[in-house]
Amino acid sequence: MRLGLMLGYAAGKYELPLELVREADRLGVHAVWTAEAYGSDAVTPLAWLGAQTERIKLGTAIMQMPGRTPANAAMTAMTFNQLSGGRFLMGLGLSGPQVVEGWHGVSYAQPLARTREYVEIVRRIFAREAPLTFEGRHYQIPYRGDDATGLGKPLKSTLAADRNIPIYLAAIGPKNVELAAEIADGWLPIFFAPERYDAVFKPHVESGLAKAGKTLDGFDIAPTVSVVINDNLDIAYNMLRPMLALYVGGMGARGKNFYYDMAVRYGFEGAAAEIQDLYLAGDKGAAMARVPAELIDAVALVGPRGRVRERLSIWRDSPVTTLNMTVFDVETLRTMVELMAE
Template identity: 55%
Template structure:
């Protein structure tokens, strides 16, 4: 099992924690990942990190697919791969309707269909076996829809893709996980209980079957994991509870919240309903208080170092089974936390 590090979203100003990233690189961390919402973008920050490091891989978690065409994403990936010595990893996601339609001004469409078509086009461009053409629901190359001139021409990338560029997908729905297992090289399940791989097992296996020739040896699972060190376990859990309440309670509408559904599949159905009711009623602190300690503990590592070492054994076992490939530690992981996890994972 490998270790990675998230850099998180930007605030009103943009700061990249290069000292922390370089320390992770010196400890043997495999990767570092950037993010985007509707502020700083993931590609520019990834480029900056690649230019200031030498061995650690850099990925995007995520590039919002509706924000850029598949061809643009492929051009970006090949360019960064060439310039970095093949250290760039593509991480894609659908984002949400609020950002896609409110910020980018394009239809949200069908996220699973978009993922499959997007990756198919990128891989066609990478392969350079012929000029890129595609006739899909979300994408057509050349474009022939409304406003087309009819002058579009199939093109082959001038730049060659000299090394394999991994593509990861962010998803937690059964349909999305199946699609990722079929067409991508890995996926981010946001948070994950390493002891409950069964939540993903069927869609992963269905995706492998659709691909025809894949197993867990060919597919990476990289959940986000918060590591917070402190003597007071309850205090360490609090910021995670606040974050989980936001996702389980406030992400999406009452009738359509993928994170709420995911919490239910993990065995916290009653709590998920209460968290959403409270959060949507504006009672955010009360919603966070309902987040079970068991959920926080299952998906994260908190408390004194000895407790974290003990709890980390579940993750190591999941790694041996192929159920977790990389633990992506939170952007708030301390220097002590980075070093502790490097010692545990080895």
């Protein structure tokens, strides 16, 4: 298992933690990842970081597919990969219906079929074997809708490309996880619980791999994991309660919240219902207080150094291959690198 660094997306003013990323590059951390929601984009800050680092891989976790045509995403990936010396990791995802339809203004319908077509088109563009044509349910290239001019021409990218740029998919639902294992090079889960992998994720990962004739060997399972090292365990827990309350309680509508559903699959149905009820009623503080310590321990590494070292062994014994840390300071980063070396 290797370490990655997850920076996420920005709210308010975007200030990149340059010291943190430079230290991660110096220490040999595998990759740094940026994200986007409906504010900062994932690619611009990553390019800024690429210009100021030397070895660390540069990943998007994720580029929102509904916000870009497949060709536009492929162009970005090929350009970025060339300029960075082959360091780009292409993380893709759908986001959710609130953002897709409320922000990007496009349909969220049939997300699995759209994802499958999108990734296939991107891979064809990378391969540059022929001018691009595609006849899918959601994408037709050249475009041939009722309002088409009829002048569309199949094109092949003018830019040389590495056909093996790794493609990762963000997924947490059963069918999405299966699809990621089938068609992607890696999987970017959030709030991953290693002790519940066998019961919650393993059947879907294995089914997807089997469909593609693949094995776990070479498939990068790369969850985002918050790390808070603090001698006061209660302080460590409280630092993560706001984020979990936001996702479980408010990141999606009632009945259409993927993070709520995952907490339920982990066995926290009662707590998840309380958190959601309180959050949607506007009592965010009470919602945060209801986040169980057991849920935090299931998906994060928190507490004194010795406790984090002990619980890190759970992650080492899981199929996780890249542990993408969310850390808040350079000292925690250095500590995690030291613990991984022990």
